[in-house]
Amino acid sequence: MGKGRAPCCAKVGLNKGSWTPEEDMRLVSYIRKYGHANWRALPKQAGLLRCGKSCRLRWINYLRPDLKRGNFTADEEATIIKLHGLLGNKWSKIASCLPGRTDNEIKNVWNTHLKKRVAPEQKKDGGKSKSKSKKKIIRADVLVPSPSQSSTTTTINFSSGDSGEQSNTSKEEREQEQEQDKIEIPVLDPCFDFDMLVDPVPGSEAYCPAVSAPTSPCSSTSPACARGADALLDLPDIDIGPELWTIIDGEYGGGCTEAPPPWSNAAACEAGATAATTTTDEEGKEWWLENLEKELGLWTPSEDFHLHVGPQCQPGRVDPPSADMEDPVTCYFQAGSTDATWQGPEPPSEVISYRK
């Protein structure tokens, strides 16, 4: 760009590198309460010595409550391979069709495992895959969307090849080229049968009859998407309690391309989404926070998060706290034997690990 804007992390004194449990708690607690409408302002308001970018990344890749942890299933891997054939290195798009998985995670899995696995196969078919993927799209165009897909479509531009590729053609030429290559396909519904793109069976029921129609477009965190994908991929049960699904289901029906966490600021995503205020929401929030605390090794059965909330950490306060104001996390770490220094037990390595 060359606009002379300094990188967001250029400020001196900001933390870099691995996140500490306290930072995590602080970030989670803040987002839980105020949402993440403005990443740039968030760290200051949350009292974090991090840049907004870093906070966003940490949240999206690691702290989001709807993240799935653990190894990728064979079905997930197969889906990634298929989608990569279709989309190339569009990790975020691929991730949007794998509920609970992040683009970063998928990118890592691809680079470390799948690429190696796919490479020999590509050698076998003599590099046909590229042209094949384009052919697939043409086939996709003539697919008759199921009722579940309604008119929801997504436009994928295949002309640019890998990201960052700049051609020397004029803007007009490029636009024309892009228009030709732009094909609207049914949005990557989890029920979408990718094999159809290659070998559609005339008259076959390609859209997973076993599953009821998703009610919202496929999005990274849409519960509808998650349900549909579960059916498609036969995924193992996600370790998310029914309360959370209830909350998510109830609050974020459609229109929001990235469903916010149930407690987030409505403005962060969808104007119509109401802030979590019901009893169920509160229970869900507590439930999730409790789980996070467990993951962080901060939770014990006798503990009650609210016991740590001091007089200056009143629930229901709507204005974001200033950096120096006591917030729930500060209270949390200052209360009782749990002070600001990390004294908890080692977190379970398979859930959340912290590098030293």
Next chain:
DNA sequence: AACCGCATCAACCGCTCGTGT
């Protein structure tokens, strides 16, 4: 036990895109 090399993955960096003014 110590060393080495490879694998993994969280986090950073630089860039583009979208939006507001």
Next chain:
DNA sequence: TACACGAGCGGTTGATGCGGT
């Protein structure tokens, strides 16, 4: 229309873990 800014994306890096010698 041009510019500024924030958000998001994809590529890359570096710390850590682990298995082999």
